[in-house]
Amino acid sequence: MSTPTPQAMPKGMLARAYWAAENTPEKRNRAVDFYRAVAIGFVILGHWLLVAPVMRGGEVEVTILLAEQRWTHYATWLFQVMPVFFFVGGFANSLSWNSARKDPAKARAWASGRLARLLKPTVPLVLLWAVAALIASRMGVSTELIGAASQAALVPVWFLAVYIMITVVVPITMRAWDAIGIWSVAALALGAIAVDAIAFGLDQGWLRWVNYAFVWLGVHQFGYWWRGAVRPQTWALALIILGVLWAYMLIVQFGFPVAMVSVPGAEMSNTRPPTTAMMAVGCVQIGVIILLTGPISRWLQNKTPWAWVILLNQMIMSIYLWHITAMVAVVGIAAVLGGIGLGLEPGSGAWWAWRPLWLGLFVLALIPLVLIFVVFEAGSRAKGMAPPGPAQSVFGALVTCAGLVMMALSGIGAANAIGVNWVAVGLVVLGVAIATKSFQRTDEA
Numbered sequence: 265m266s267t268p269t270p271q272a273m274p275k276g277m278l279a280r281a282y283w284a285a286e287n288t289p290e291k292r293n294r295a296v297d298f299y300r301a302v303a304i305g306f307v308i309l310g311h312w313l314l315v316a317p318v319m320r321g322g323e324v325e326v327t328i329l330l331a332e333q334r335w336t337h338y339a340t341w342l343f344q345v346m347p348v349f350f351f352v353g354g355f356a357n358s359l360s361w362n363s364a365r366k367d368p369a370k371a372r373a374w375a376s377g378r379l380a381r382l383l384k385p386t387v388p389l390v391l392l393w394a395v396a397a398l399i400a401s402r403m404g405v406s407t408e409l410i411g412a413a414s415q416a417a418l419v420p421v422w423f424l425a426v427y428i429m430i431t432v433v434v435p436i437t438m439r440a441w442d443a444i445g446i447w448s449v450a451a452l453a454l455g456a457i458a459v460d461a462i463a464f465g466l467d468q469g470w471l472r473w474v475n476y477a478f479v480w481l482g483v484h485q486f487g488y489w490w491r492g493a494v495r496p497q498t499w500a501l502a503l504i505i506l507g508v509l510w511a512y513m514l515i516v517q518f519g520f521p522v523a524m525v526s527v528p529g530a531e532m533s534n535t536r537p538p539t540t541a542m543m544a545v546g547c548v549q550i551g552v553i554i555l556l557t558g559p560i561s562r563w564l565q566n567k568t569p570w571a572w573v574i575l576l577n578q579m580i581m582s583i584y585l586w587h588i589t590a591m592v593a594v595v596g597i598a599a600v601l602g603g604i605g606l607g608l609e610p611g612s613g614a615w616w617a618w619r620p621l622w623l624g625l626f627v628l629a630l631i632p633l634v635l636i637f638v639v640f641e642a643g644s645r646a647k648g649m650a651p652p653g654p655a656q657s658v659f660g661a662l663v664t665c666a667g668l669v670m671m672a673l674s675g676i677g678a679a680n681a682i683g684v685n686w687v688a689v690g691l692v693v694l695g696v697a698i699a700t701k702s703f704q705r706t707d708e709a
Contacts, residue, residue, distance in 0.1 A: 347546030354487020401683025459606030508549030660699025667691030
């Protein structure tokens with residue numbers, strides 16, 4: 265899609281989305297953007313349904329429905345859509361890098377441009393929670409409660425940290441694809457299987473963390489396979505059958521968990537760190553993606569649905585990063601009002617009956633947050649300044665991810681004078697600045 269001039273671009277996000285819909289090249293794979301938007305919707309709905317705050321003894325407790333009702337473990341097969349993100353991300357990253365590497369100047373700027381939209385939106389989220397933690401600490405709120413609330417709100421950053429690292433190695437993984445093609449996916453899948461076999465068979469649990477690389481790189485690499493080719497439905501059916509059989513073997517024969525997200529109190533998780541069960545689920549999801557791409561692409565030839573897909577993708581990072589903060593805000597207000605609506609036992613019939621109202625309130629709280637902070641998704645740099653080079657961008661991404669991982673693991677609260685984990689906050693702010701800030705002027709300037 266060509267970049268419009270300021271004079272040609274209409275005002276208003278929806279108007280710009282309609283303009284973009286009318287000017288979309290025919291060759292664009294519109295289903296990719298649709299799948300990304302739908303996957304975000306499933307992530308948000310899953311979090312809003314499975315996280316169940318309840319008022320007990322005058323205090324708010326965060327109950328995870330997965331720990332209370334076992335049937336919800338099967339529901340995670342629907343809501344665990346991280347493989348979709350990595351698959352369509354591989355497709356999009358391969359197209360972008362394949363185009364950029366033809367021009368040395370574009371290749372040099374590729375990493376910083378790609379990372380800007382991923383990294384910049386994290387800064388306001390982190391700073392807002394840092395300020396909230398500081399104020400709460402001054403009001404006498406316990407470090408444990410601050411940590412729990414902020415950790416819940418910052419859960420989305422764990423995925424972001426992994427995806428950032430996958431993105432920065434795209435030039436390397438693309439070279440592997442160019443050299444051996446689909447065998448690069450097979451090699452990563454075999455590596456993931458070997459890690460699980462050694463970790464569980466020889467009681468070497470520490471080794472499982474390596475599968476953050478093997479599993480998610482493998483799914484992302486499979487997205488390269490989708491680029492530039494129409495895959496027949498026989499491939500789709502084969503992937504679905506493979507994924508179902510693979511998951512059956514892991515769960516029934518080897519005792520892997522049914523749940524495809526972490527369950528509090530469980531001895532083992534399929535996601536932290538990921539097991540090859542995520543690859544099995546990924547095969548099923550990718551098969552469904554290929555199966556439905558044709559009809560979805562034809563439907564998206566209509567301007568209105570395609571414009572809304574474009575609009576959602578323009579704010580997708582903001583929606584993803586802020587949806588739990590919106591939920592925390594609504595629950596906090598309810599608690600201040602005496603626990604209104606928080607007295608129902610999670611998972612009961614009455615609790616489920618009230619879920620649509622709660623979901624509506626969460627949406628109402630999320631909308632203003634997205635509209636305020638969506639501006640941070642627009643990647644830009646100062647005029648006359650050269651974009652950061654690959655080394656600078658990658659180093660900045662590493663620093664940022666270090667801070668994000670610290671927050672994802674323990675929240676933003678800390679037992680210090682200010683009640684804030686200032687090291688984690690500082691790493692995020694500093695890392696984003698390094699990865700995206702232009703320090704050198706262009707020759708033209």
